[in-house]
Amino acid sequence: MSRPHNDPSSCTALQQALARRFPGRVLTEPDDLARYAADALAAARAYRSGFRADALPAAVVRATSVDDVCRLLEWAQEEGVPVVPFGGGSGVMGGAVAVAGAVTLDLRGLNRIRRVSRQDRTVEAEAGVLLSDLGEALDAHGLFFAHDPWSVHVATVGGAISTNGAGYRVGGYGRMADQVLGVEVVLAGGRLVRTPAVPAPGPGPELHRLFCGSEGTLGVVTAAVLRLWPKPEAERLVALRFRRFEDAWNWVLALVEVRLQPAVLDVGEEPGTGEAAPGGFRTETTVYVGFDGPQEVVEGAVDRSLRIAEKHAAQRLPDEDATEFWRTRHQPGREFARRVRAQPDARVRARWGRLFDYLCVSLPASAVLEFRQAAFERLSREGYRLAEFGLWGCPELVSVAYADPHGDPAEETDRRRLAEVSDWLLRQALRAGGGLEYCHGAGVKLHHLVPEALGAGLDVLRAVKQALDPKGILNPGKLL
Ligand SMILES: Cc1cc2nc3c(=O)[nH]c(=O)nc-3n(C[C@H](O)[C@H](O)[C@H](O)COP(=O)(O)OP(=O)(O)OC[C@H]3O[C@@H](n4cnc5c(N)ncnc54)[C@H](O)[C@@H]3O)c2cc1C
Numbered sequence: 001m002s003r004p005h006n007d008p009s010s011c012t013a014l015q016q017a018l019a020r021r022f023p024g025r026v027l028t029e030p031d032d033l034a035r036y037a038a039d040a041l042a043a044a045r046a047y048r049s050g051f052r053a054d055a056l057p058a059a060v061v062r063a064t065s066v067d068d069v070c071r072l073l074e075w076a077q078e079e080g081v082p083v084v085p086f087g088g089g090s091g092v093m094g095g096a097v098a099v100a101g102a103v104t105l106d107l108r109g110l111n112r113i114r115r116v117s118r119q120d121r122t123v124e125a126e127a128g129v130l131l132s133d134l135g136e137a138l139d140a141h142g143l144f145f146a147h148d149p150w151s152v153h154v155a156t157v158g159g160a161i162s163t164n165g166a167g168y169r170v171g172g173y174g175r176m177a178d179q180v181l182g183v184e185v186v187l188a189g190g191r192l193v194r195t196p197a198v199p200a201p202g203p204g205p206e207l208h209r210l211f212c213g214s215e216g217t218l219g220v221v222t223a224a225v226l227r228l229w230p231k232p233e234a235e236r237l238v239a240l241r242f243r244r245f246e247d248a249w250n251w252v253l254a255l256v257e258v259r260l261q262p263a264v265l266d267v268g269e270e271p272g273t274g275e276a277a278p279g280g281f282r283t284e285t286t287v288y289v290g291f292d293g294p295q296e297v298v299e300g301a302v303d304r305s306l307r308i309a310e311k312h313a314a315q316r317l318p319d320e321d322a323t324e325f326w327r328t329r330h331q332p333g334r335e336f337a338r339r340v341r342a343q344p345d346a347r348v349r350a351r352w353g354r355l356f357d358y359l360c361v362s363l364p365a366s367a368v369l370e371f372r373q374a375a376f377e378r379l380s381r382e383g384y385r386l387a388e389f390g391l392w393g394c395p396e397l398v399s400v401a402y403a404d405p406h407g408d409p410a411e412e413t414d415r416r417r418l419a420e421v422s423d424w425l426l427r428q429a430l431r432a433g434g435g436l437e438y439c440h441g442a443g444v445k446l447h448h449l450v451p452e453a454l455g456a457g458l459d460v461l462r463a464v465k466q467a468l469d470p471k472g473i474l475n476p477g478k479l480l
Contacts, residue, residue: 011058027060036104038346041094042353044409047419049444053350055100064109066222074190085216087159090151093443095215121228127158127221143228146173151333158221164213166439171393172263177212185219188469197225215441216475232292239317242285243274251312264290267391278373279380355404357422365395367432442479
């Protein structure tokens with residue numbers, strides 16, 4: 001078993017040992033450690049985990065090379081010291097929150113783009129490269145990278161792989177794992193593994209997939225070869241409004257029927273002036289739908305999707321609305337970065353927060369309307385405010401966001417009530433044959449529901465964990 005070094009004398013010994021091994025790359029000052037106490041998870045959303053945003057790492061190692069990572073993990077395994085990988089710290093599930101007395105490994109110094117190949121349509125990028133920097137670097141090559149989350153300006157390649165995130169283009173291009181051709185990963189003990197980086201690497205299961213979504217519990221990703229796409233000849237995005245979510249839903253299903261797959265599909269049902277929805281909420285649904293590819297294919301797809309929309313009582317919104325949506329799509333990530341700059345002590349930032357939750361579940365399409373009805377009725381009974389019910393990319397990727405407008409985040413009963421509602425909704429999704437969370441991982445927030453979500457599959461994953469990380473030094477208490 002790993003042992004956190006949280007008594008003062010062994011903490012000092014650990015800090016000194018690290019400073020000798022990684023001169024100039026170890027942080028031990030309390031103000032510096034406080035920056036790494038939390039990620040974007042607010043404690044109010046993590047009631048079940050007991051996370052209070054008060055633990056500090058014993059030290060932070062800021063790796064600048066793959067060799068640093070190998071040497072740290074070799075040493076950590078020998079000493080039985082836990083290591084928490086930290087990318088941009090924008091995770092919303094607490095995957096990167098500090099484990100008291102452990103070492104946090106900051107990977108942002110591994111920030112080289114090693115190779116871009118126009119012909120192979122690949123880039124080899126180190127784990128700490130920011131997604132927005134990657135995008136800018138590829139522009140010059142006439143290529144683009146398809147994973148485009150709200151948080152491109154703060155999230156790293158390694159963090160996106162480790163959470164297997166989803167972005168605005170998830171419908172057309174898939175999740176982060178679908179962009180990964182191969183990974184370079186350091187195992188507990190320091191061994192470096194590189195998986196083949198071609199589209200069909202067989203034989204055997206695709207090993208790189210094991211590390212996608214594993215939240216730093218099975219290895220530390222140091223670099224990846226990522227799939228790229230030529231910049232499309234044409235791109236069009238249009239905005240629509242539906243007075244009833246059901247009309248938008250039927251329109252989405254009609255697109256699926258004729259196999260029109262938009263590159264971008266963002267369906268958001270929000271409080272509005274439309275017809276009454278379940279639970280008595282009044283809502284309206286705004287949709288942004290985009291296609292990319294050869295000019296005539298794009299024009300044809302837009303035209304057909306609009307003709308289908310007419311049959312489902314859609315109102316076409318001005319093109320400026322769609323342009324503005326696209327221009328401001330990364331604003332929440334920039335806002336998070338601004339909050340981090342304004343309050344670098346992550347403990348203060350994460351303490352309680354708002355009584356708000358945001359669930360992203362994958363459901364069979366046949367279960368979506370029933371899930372929505374159950375969710376709205378429960379939220380209404382609780383007196384909660386519906387912030388949004390949404391679909392991303394396809395009918396199956398569903399999100400629901402809500403807030404307790406009257407509760408007090410400092411009150412334990414209000415936090416517990418929020419947790420009960422969230423757990424109930426997540427269990428509804430599991431009962432319907434769905435998944436727990438489709439893009440943010442489990443971290444500490446959903447750790448308690450992972451056994452229900454994975455069943456015997458969790459034993460398989462734990463056996464893999466035991467084989468790869470017998471002392472359990474990699475990100476303990478997260479995901480597995
Ligand atoms: C405002 C805002 C908007 C967001 N929008 C989206 C969105 O649209 N889509 C989406 O999917 N997510 C979104 N997120 C969540 C977050 O940005 C993603 O989960 C992102 O992929 C995390 O990347 P990161 O570099 O910040 O990782 P971190 O938060 O640092 O880490 C996330 C997890 O990965 C592990 N990890 C990090 N780097 C490595 C590595 N190199 N090797 C092994 N393990 C590692 C950590 O230990 C942790 O478990 C949003 C977050 C915020 C705050």
